[in-house]
Amino acid sequence: MSTVATTPLPTLTPKDLSSDQDVRWCPGCGDYSILAQMKKALAGLGIPREKFVFISGIGCSSRFPYYMNTYGFHTIHGRAPTFATGLKIARPDLSVWVITGDGDGLSIGGNHLIHAIRRNVDIKIILFNNEIYGLTKGQYSPTSRIGTRTKSSPQGSVENPLRPLSIAIGAEATFVARTLDVDVNHLTDTLRRAAFHKGAAFVEIYQNCKIFNDGVFEYATDKSVKADNTLYLEHGKPLIFGKDRNKGIRLKGLDPEVVTLGNGVAADDLLIHDEKAEEPSLAYLLSRMVYPRFPECFGVFRAVERPTYEALINKQVEDVIRAKGPGKLEELFASDDIWVVS
């Protein structure tokens, strides 16, 4: 609850964005960091608090809206993008954020996710990927790796995992990024980039589930190994990674390969990241790079400009009203042939 009548600009602090509700995630859950960085990212945007709306589905991550002192809507399993779409059509002035998880967004809600993305509705979809069902107490999810042992897969999951970013790119996403719960600065920056994108922004956050899938992203978070297992993307820069910054990604035919710089391999031979590429082939290729064969990429994979869904719809309305004038009910009623009974 708030006692503030108006929100002064631009002095919003992360604390202004905290609701009075007790945060109920498990101690050590990666969600805490995401919540903290979200508040930090939003506070600096210059958008008044009342303009933010957080919409979620069902799952651990979907409790998120309750903890933000913004407008919020905790909806039903998998459907958050649909509510966000309707809201954004009605209210293009709002900054609408969808908080979802791997089960919510890719299993029960996969259909809505791809359609919200393909329409390029100006919403920010933040998918907390912990590769597990947490709230239902530990079943494998659509992103769980083959062999993941859970209560519902005691002998190991036999299902191919989905790659969330590949799905988003395949759905014609205009903004695609990946970040990590523990990399707080990168997380804040990525959320901010998403906020500034005009159109559907899809961000996958690797999030550690302390209770049911602890350490599943250790290869990307453990200080001793992460530099060799991760690659931070920078627009216009070659794909270089490794503790000694001496490894890179080169194209061999249509496939990427890891090469070591030196011995005749120069930075010029490497793939150059281009987040603005017209065709999403490079972004897709990067989204398919999976540990341990490859370092996994973080940062903005793709950021291109396209008209938003709600802008196009609203333009149709404005265009026809400009051309023909606003409609009058009397004319509408008489648009069919009429006759008079006296």
Add this chain to the structure above:
Amino acid sequence: MSSVARSVEESPSESHERGGPVRHRVEELDSVVVRFAGDSGDGMQLAGTQFTNASAIFGNDISTLPDFPAEIRAPAGTLAGVSGFQINFSSQDIYTPGDLVNTLVVMNPAALKTNLKDLEKGGLLIVNSDAFTFNDLRKADYATNPLEDGSLSAYRVIKVPINTLNREALKDIRLSPREVDRCKNFFALGLVYWLYERPLEPTLRWIREKFAKNPAILEANTRALKAGYNFGETTELFPVQYRVPKAHIKPGTYRKITGNEATALGLVTASILCNKTLIYCSYPITPASDILHALAEMRRYGVRTFQAEDEIAAVGAAIGASFGGALGVTGSSGPGLCLKSEAIGLAVMVELPLVVIDVQRGGPSTGLPTKTEQADLLQALFGRNGESPVAVVAPCSPADCFDMIIEAVRIALRFMTPVILLSDGYLGNGAEPWLIPDVNALPRIEISHPTKPNHDGQFMPYLRDERLVRQWALPGTPGLEHRIGGLEKEDVTGNVSYDPINHEKMVRIRAQKVANIANEIPPLSVNGPEEGDLLVIGWGGTFGSITTAVNRARRKGLKVASAHLRYLNPMPKNTGEVLRRYKRVLVPELNCGQLLLLLRGRYLVDAVGLNKIQGKPFLVSEIESEIYRLIGS
């Protein structure tokens, strides 16, 4: 089943203002008028005579008017060569062949030109579209093709390529092309037989006798008749039932309107009355898609349509739009309503306005997509998990869809609740005259949104007014930031609460809020005596047949009345009292007895059902016979 064809059903006249149930006695015209018209060589007299005979054998009273061309051998295809045959057939005594034609069958442009003036506005016009070539049009003095220039928009035009279809049906019979074409009157006849459910047998018998010596012609005419009949059955071109829409009607300006058109117009009107943007979210489904089509054309009125990826997305987007302060509406048919149920439950929980349209069709599952049924009533009332009360309303005629969708919007906005409108395929596709309302006389829907905290400087999203309605605070309003969701709410604060006592309290509050709607709806009115031997009570599209049947029975001196529930949840406050004023209660429904279950359960009345589940509306005679069976005649 009665032996009376459904086409003789009579409809009460529309002397009431905007399509609601009649509250006063009306004059009724219980007849249907069909006219066949074509070139004198097209065999129209034969068709008309056969139709007359079939109807007579079937058991109707009949009256006919042959219309021969002045010249026996006028040039083919000219205005002078047009021949027509009109028949009025009815289940009661009739004395004229009818003034206006309800259904006109024309075999060429000349027949159209000379007969169109007699076709009622909104009437059915069956056209042999194969006969509208440049030459045919020229012979009939048409400068442009009336099938394409919009001049027939006052009619329900059904274009049938009769020549082509007939040739196709007869293609392997050894007859000359000319002889084949001469059978097309039987194709047209077969088609109209299907439309009015005439028995084929009298005509088949006549063909057998007449052409006994010419097996090829016998076979050709038999096949043409059956092909026309089968075409009617398999095509989606025709409405399920023909209604006789007018006799003595109130003065004013009219247009024809289908239920789906009226629903669309009503939504646009409601959005203007409440000063909100209409956002109509829908996934294509028969028979509701026409509402989406109509609204997609109305961008000039500020309407936004959203064709969602599925039914769930459609309802989700509608709720999201409502959350943002727009008029969020979703429309579908029964299978779609199933898919929307979880989201409707959410709207119950978060107490946001939502209008859901269900244009019912035969079920369960995919069922009979193009046929009508009333079997979603209990789904609308109870088809969600938990105690999940919603308001339910149902129009009683195509034009009444206009009024009831406005009612649905009014209730949804004023009570912050989902409202389900139960239309059906019969109403949605059926057309009738609509007395165009005076826009300025329509009552506004007053809505307000809070701009300030409502409780000690804080905003309590679940603080309620005396009607138990919470405030509709819109995102973007400074200081009113709040969270809503599907988890149980604490009273007043809206915080998540698992407290058992609070849960029971909230369940009861939500139920009481919906019950309170009864304070703002009209009482149930009765057509006929205020008390008596029998009350026939229905809901939805059965209004016409029930009212007509009851009026007929009353003319025979029976103490019978009818009542029609346009508000199904909550029901009008006097419903129980009305039911108890009659010795017996009959509930005709196109389902297995859903309203019956509600009335018996809620009001402890020993009502009986009359149930038909054939994808078709009631014949008046079916209800009438049941009335006589119950209270004697």
